[in-house]
Amino acid sequence: MKKVPMRMCVACREMKPKKELIRVVRTPEGEIVADETGRKNGRGAYLCRSEACLNKALKIRALDRALEQPLSEAAVDALRQVIAGGGNEAL
Ligand SMILES: [Zn+2]
Numbered sequence: 691m692k693k694v695p696m697r698m699c700v701a702c703r704e705m706k707p708k709k710e711l712i713r714v715v716r717t718p719e720g721e722i723v724a725d726e727t728g729r730k731n732g733r734g735a736y737l738c739r740s741e742a743c744l745n746k747a748l749k750i751r752a753l754d755r756a757l758e759q760p761l762s763e764a765a766v767d768a769l770r771q772v773i774a775g776g777g778n779e780a781l
Contacts, residue, residue, distance in 0.1 A: 697736040700752035701743035711736040712772055716757040722765040724772040733757055739773050 695708045713725040715732040725734065735756035737743055744766075747753045754760045 699738045699743055700735050700756050701737060701747040701750070704738075706736075706738065708736070710739065712739055712769070714753055714757065714769065716759055720759065722753075722757060722759065722761055724769050726772070737769070741770070741773055744769055744773055 696705045697708045697711055698705050699711060708728065713728050713730075713734050713736055714722060715725040715730045715734045716722050717730065717732045723730070733756075735753055737747055737753070748761070748766065751760075
């Protein structure tokens with residue numbers, strides 16, 4: 691069996707297959723974006739595709755810490771849309 695790459699969600703700290711998580715990246719330009727392709731440059735953190743984990747991450751500032759930068763409201767909105775869209779790659 692092929693080994694599935696696992697990553698940890700910053701909110702619930704569960705290990706999950708990379709594909710089930712959203713990669714959140716701080717780009718070299720200092721923007722925080724959801725990386726649907728998983729190939730963007732920059733510092734990354736992983737989050738479940740769930741509203742609950744996003745809310746928890748915001749509450750405990752897990753993404754801010756992982757990315758070493760506070761999330762802007764625009765970044766939070768973009769993440770909510772990705773989660774609500776369930777894998778919409780239009781971002
Ligand atoms: Zn999670």
